[in-house]
Amino acid sequence: xxxxxxxxxxxxxxxxxxxxxxxxxxxxxxxxxxxxxxxxxxxxxxxxxxxxxxxxxxxxxxxxxxxxxxxxxxxxxxxxxxxxxxxxxxxxxxxxxxxxxxxxxxxxxxxxxxxxxxxxxxxxxxxxxxxxxxxxxxxxxxxxxxxxxxxxxxxxxxxxxxxxxxxxxxxxxxxxxxxxxxxxxxxxxxxxxxxxxxxxxxxxxxxxxxxxxxxxxx
Amino acid sequence: xxxxxxxxxxxxxxxxxxxxxxxxxxxxxxxxxxxxxxxxxxxxxxxxxxxxxxxxxxxxxxxxxxxxxxxxxxxxxxxxxxxxxxxxxxxxxxxxxxxxxxxxxxxxxxxxxxxxxxxxxxxxxxxxxxxxxxxxxxxxxxxxxxxxxxxxxxxxxxxxxxxxxxxxxxxxxxxxxxxxxxxxxxxxxxxxxxxxxxxxxxxxxxxxxxxxxxxxxx
Amino acid sequence: xxxxxxxxxxxxxxxxxxxxxxxxxxxxxxxxxxxxxxxxxxxxxxxxxxxxxxxxxxxxxxxxxxxxxxxxxxxxxxxxxxxxxxxxxxxxxxxxxxxxxxxxxxxxxxxxxxxxxxxxxxxxxxxxxxxxxxxxxxxxxxxxxxxxxxxxxxxxxxxxxxxxxxxxxxxxxxxxxxxxxxxxxxxxxxxxxxxxxxxxxxxxxxxxxxxxxxxxxx
Amino acid sequence: xxxxxxxxxxxxxxxxxxxxxxxxxxxxxxxxxxxxxxxxxxxxxxxxxxxxxxxxxxxxxxxxxxxxxxxxxxxxxxxxxxxxxxxxxxxxxxxxxxxxxxxxxxxxxxxxxxxxxxxxxxxxxxxxxxxxxxxxxxxxxxxxxxxxxxxxxxxxxxxxxxxxxxxxxxxxxxxxxxxxxxxxxxxxxxxxxxxxxxxxxxxxxxxxxxxxxxxxxx
DNA sequence: TATGAATGAGCGTTCATTCAT
DNA sequence: AATGAATGAACGCTCATTCAT
Numbered sequence: 001x002x003x004x005x006x007x008x009x010x011x012x013x014x015x016x017x018x019x020x021x022x023x024x025x026x027x028x029x030x031x032x033x034x035x036x037x038x039x040x041x042x043x044x045x046x047x048x049x050x051x052x053x054x055x056x057x058x059x060x061x062x063x064x065x066x067x068x069x070x071x072x073x074x075x076x077x078x079x080x081x082x083x084x085x086x087x088x089x090x091x092x093x094x095x096x097x098x099x100x101x102x103x104x105x106x107x108x109x110x111x112x113x114x115x116x117x118x119x120x121x122x123x124x125x126x127x128x129x130x131x132x133x134x135x136x137x138x139x140x141x142x143x144x145x146x147x148x149x150x151x152x153x154x155x156x157x158x159x160x161x162x163x164x165x166x167x168x169x170x171x172x173x174x175x176x177x178x179x180x181x182x183x184x185x186x187x188x189x190x191x192x193x194x195x196x197x198x199x200x201x202x203x204x205x206x207x208x209x210x211x212x213x214x215x216x217x218x
Numbered sequence: 219x220x221x222x223x224x225x226x227x228x229x230x231x232x233x234x235x236x237x238x239x240x241x242x243x244x245x246x247x248x249x250x251x252x253x254x255x256x257x258x259x260x261x262x263x264x265x266x267x268x269x270x271x272x273x274x275x276x277x278x279x280x281x282x283x284x285x286x287x288x289x290x291x292x293x294x295x296x297x298x299x300x301x302x303x304x305x306x307x308x309x310x311x312x313x314x315x316x317x318x319x320x321x322x323x324x325x326x327x328x329x330x331x332x333x334x335x336x337x338x339x340x341x342x343x344x345x346x347x348x349x350x351x352x353x354x355x356x357x358x359x360x361x362x363x364x365x366x367x368x369x370x371x372x373x374x375x376x377x378x379x380x381x382x383x384x385x386x387x388x389x390x391x392x393x394x395x396x397x398x399x400x401x402x403x404x405x406x407x408x409x410x411x412x413x414x415x416x417x418x419x420x421x422x423x424x425x426x427x428x429x430x431x432x433x434x435x436x
Numbered sequence: 437x438x439x440x441x442x443x444x445x446x447x448x449x450x451x452x453x454x455x456x457x458x459x460x461x462x463x464x465x466x467x468x469x470x471x472x473x474x475x476x477x478x479x480x481x482x483x484x485x486x487x488x489x490x491x492x493x494x495x496x497x498x499x500x501x502x503x504x505x506x507x508x509x510x511x512x513x514x515x516x517x518x519x520x521x522x523x524x525x526x527x528x529x530x531x532x533x534x535x536x537x538x539x540x541x542x543x544x545x546x547x548x549x550x551x552x553x554x555x556x557x558x559x560x561x562x563x564x565x566x567x568x569x570x571x572x573x574x575x576x577x578x579x580x581x582x583x584x585x586x587x588x589x590x591x592x593x594x595x596x597x598x599x600x601x602x603x604x605x606x607x608x609x610x611x612x613x614x615x616x617x618x619x620x621x622x623x624x625x626x627x628x629x630x631x632x633x634x635x636x637x638x639x640x641x642x643x644x645x646x647x648x649x650x651x652x653x654x
Numbered sequence: 655x656x657x658x659x660x661x662x663x664x665x666x667x668x669x670x671x672x673x674x675x676x677x678x679x680x681x682x683x684x685x686x687x688x689x690x691x692x693x694x695x696x697x698x699x700x701x702x703x704x705x706x707x708x709x710x711x712x713x714x715x716x717x718x719x720x721x722x723x724x725x726x727x728x729x730x731x732x733x734x735x736x737x738x739x740x741x742x743x744x745x746x747x748x749x750x751x752x753x754x755x756x757x758x759x760x761x762x763x764x765x766x767x768x769x770x771x772x773x774x775x776x777x778x779x780x781x782x783x784x785x786x787x788x789x790x791x792x793x794x795x796x797x798x799x800x801x802x803x804x805x806x807x808x809x810x811x812x813x814x815x816x817x818x819x820x821x822x823x824x825x826x827x828x829x830x831x832x833x834x835x836x837x838x839x840x841x842x843x844x845x846x847x848x849x850x851x852x853x854x855x856x857x858x859x860x861x862x863x864x865x866x867x868x869x870x871x872x
Numbered sequence: 873t874a875t876g877a878a879t880g881a882g883c884g885t886t887c888a889t890t891c892a893t
Numbered sequence: 894a895a896t897g898a899a900t901g902a903a904c905g906c907t908c909a910t911t912c913a914t
Contacts, residue, residue, distance in 0.1 A: 007873085007874080021339075022339065025243050025244055027239075028908070029908080029909060029910085030908085030909095031906090037390070038874090038875095038909095040875085040876085041874075041877095041912090043909090044909080044911075045873080049909075058421070111359065118390075119240070119241065119391075120394060121240060122241050154399060157399055158412065158415050162384040165383045167383070168383065168387055169383025169384075169386055170376070170380060170383050172336075173336040173337075175338070176337070177379055180375075194376065197377075197380075197428070198428070200426040200427060201380050201423040202380075204422035204423050204426035205419040205423045207422065208418040208421065210418065211417075225898075246882080247884085256899085256900095257900045258901090259886080259887090259899075260898085260899065261884090263900095268884065330898090377897070459773065462679055464886080464887070466886090466887085466888095471815075474895090474896095476889095476897085477896060478892090478895070478896080479888090479889095480889060481894080481895070485889080486888065500687060523899045539694075554830050555676070555677065555678060556830060557680075575910080580681070591851065593830075593831075595833055597823065598824060598852060599823060600823065601820040601821070601824050602817070602820050604823055605816075605831070606812070606819050607821075608772075609772040612773070613815055617811055617812075630812065632815075633809065633816075633864070636863060637813060638816075639856050640859050641855040641856070642856065643856050644858035646854065647850070649892085682903080683904080683905060683906085684904085692878085692879095695878075695907080696877085696879080697906095698905080700875095703906080704905065
């Protein structure tokens with residue numbers, strides 16, 4: 001039995017916590033290694049570079065999420081019954097909730113990673129997401145599409161990102177949002193609540209009838 | 219007649235463009251002054267510090283937005299007729315659109331500023347928003363509340379932030395999203411389209427019936 | 437009648453005060469012009485450079501000191517009676533006291549200037565002292581020599597600098613020394629006291645019999 | 655066997671040399687690291703900051719000085735015979751001489767450090783001296799007091815600082831003073847000579863009868 | 873496997889000075 | 894006589910990374 005966790009694990013845990021609080025570029029290797037109580041060079045030794053550590057954090061989060069969704073979706077589809085939009089969203093929320101159990105900051109850092117992947121100069125991370133994980137979630141997205149209001153492909157593309165924005169923003173900042181709501185943090189209880197509250201909102205958003213014309217011609 | 223714009227303005231414009239593309243901490247003063255074609259020390263001369271420049275950028279965006287919304291809401295309310303949720307959202311979108319005319323990156327940097335304000339260590343910026351601009355938007359939020367589904371205060375708080383997440387995420391990354399949609403950027407046309415597309419989604423999200431119980435007890 | 441002093445004078449006064457508190461290199465042009473409530477460029481306009489300002493401060497202090505000593509010494513010598521060492525030192529102290537009336541920091545900045553002149557890279561200032569003021573004080577030094585214990589030239593050279601060290605150190609730091617003595621500053625009263633206290637000490641030091649051999653051969 | 659000294663030592667030695675010649679604020683980290691032939695960042699790595707380097711230099715000088723004086727005084731006192739003022743001063747001079755062997759600039763930089771500690775804005779350094787070293791020198795000062803002329807506490811306070819001024823000024827600038835004396839520098843021989851020359855002067859100064867009244871009432 | 877030492881590049885900031893008005 | 898704007902140079906410091914052990 002080990003007295004202290006594996007060095008690489010300690011680093012990842014420290015990194016997740018700091019990434020969640022401060023963001024990636026704002027977190028220094030010195031901070032990470034200080035919190036992890038390991039040598040400064042250990043990050044480069046174990047993960048090659050800071051970006052390598054970010055990727056490792058990414059994997060540790062995306063893998064169980066994809067696993068969960070794939071498995072849950074297959075189980076549900078095997079019943080033969082039609083799957084409702086709310087069921088699909090609850091499936092997603094449960095997947096996120098399972099990720100949140102990795103540690104208390106994992107959801108926030110996860111969402112920050114997704115944010116980061118949309119930044120112009122993060123081609124590598126973006127490519128990593130697209131090639132590694134996009135295919136595994138495709139079936140889930142097709143199900144969503146079927147339950148959403150009828151709309152064209154590009155409309156669905158944007159709706160997905162409106163939804164993604166809600167999820168990312170809320171979970172990235174949920175610690176701060178709880179503070180602003182003037183409630184003290186009580187762990188996963190609130191995360192469940194927040195995730196649950198999103199379901200009807202996202203559901204309504206995806207099912208809202210798309211309008212053809214728009215308001216403003218300048 | 220001046221051959222080139224005022225130094226301070228050139229700096230702000232360069233900063234907005236770079237902030238929008240890269241974020242604040244990722245943008246260096248050397249990048250800003252190189253793009254603006256001014257001396258490195260000019261930023262400190264005109265804005266005291268990098269943070270001072272961020273604040274200046276912030277003001278230049280928030281002021282016209284608040285002006286627009288206050289004015290438009292007062293005009294609309296003076297008619298005496300009830301204001302629908304879609305009207306309120308269109309009002310917001312038009313306000314954002316007016317900000318987008320400042321320059322092609324202003325909406326993105328604006329949204330990044332809002333994101334930033336929710337970060338733990340940005341108390342100063344957050345306080346700036348809360349004291350300077352929150353009061354000016356209160357009346358608008360009350361109108362939103364009246365048109366939303368009946369719900370408790372904290373439910374409304376979260377709904378607002380779900381909605382805010384959609385707006386912030388989409389507009390922060392709209393350049394990248396357009397790229398992913400495989401369409402080339404054609405200026406404000408797309409922004410209008412995106413803003414318009416949000417209205418029914420946000421409207422449906424705010425009007426969705428809140429559920430009392432939630433799914434998961436661990 | 438002028439409502440505010442001449443710009444150049446205001447600058448000198450501000451500079452003296454700041455130089456006395458912080459030293460020369462530690463005092464910035466911005467601090468000086470802020471205290472003087474003049475434009476930043478005014479220093480360069482009136483004094484060509486920061487060094488030019490230092491020289492101006494120097495002149496404003498050395499001129500009256502030399503005047504005082506020359507005049508007092510000539511008056512005293514014209515009586516035909518022999519001049520005692522204590523009289524000479526009191527003459528010096530009164531000269532310093534007269535300088536201290538220029539403003540409350542003038543003695544401290546004066547002493548700091550003398551310190552500075554002994555620094556390796558301050559050849560210009562050192563040359564300025566030597567060519568401008570050394571000749572005017574020569575007669576006074578000769579009188580000191582006559583009243584000191586008999587000793588060789590180089591011994592006298594060092595004794596003078598031991599004495600100079602006492603004066604410079606004490607007056608450079610007299611504000612701080614008063615603080616350490618746990619007494620509050622009450623203006624020129626203390627300076628008089630301190631100057632007076634130095635006389636018997638310096639007198640005894642100059643009159644002490646020089647020893648030929650010294651203690652340590654390694 | 656190492657071909658070149660330890661990096662930290664090289665830095666300290668370069669720093670001492672430059673500090674002695676130019677002062678602290680006038681010496682840049684780039685100068686230090688250039689002379690030491692080490693990387694610019696090495697100073698921060700080994701000493702955390704420039705101030706940290708100053709503190710390290712300080713410790714390297716004060717420690718052996720205090721050790722020397724404490725040990726020499728205890729030895730001398732254990733003989734049971736009364737200690738004369740000249741003996742005490744010679745003890746001090748030998749202590750300074752032992753410090754001067756650290757390297758050719760160590761006494762000058764030491765004296766500059768003492769000067770610095772009396773500056774208004776150097777509270778930290780001053781506190782460092784007071785808490786770390788003042789207690790270790792207290793016994794020595796009490797012996798000085800016993801051998802000095804009878805006088806009140808505050809008179810003794812000032813006399814000590816007159817004496818300190820002589821020592822600090824002379825040793826801070828002894829290189830320059832030798833130059834002005836038109837003699838070339840020949841290493842520790844001159845330092846011994848200068849230190850020795852101070853003894854009768856300081857001794858006479860401390861033993862001079864204090865006067866009660868003073869000369870000038872304005 | 874792990875680490876203390878070291879490094880090149882770059883950071884935000886400040887400096888005394890200059891220049892056009 | 895005076896000033897707001899601007900500048901080149903340099904500042905102390907921190908960064909992620911590398912390397913010898």
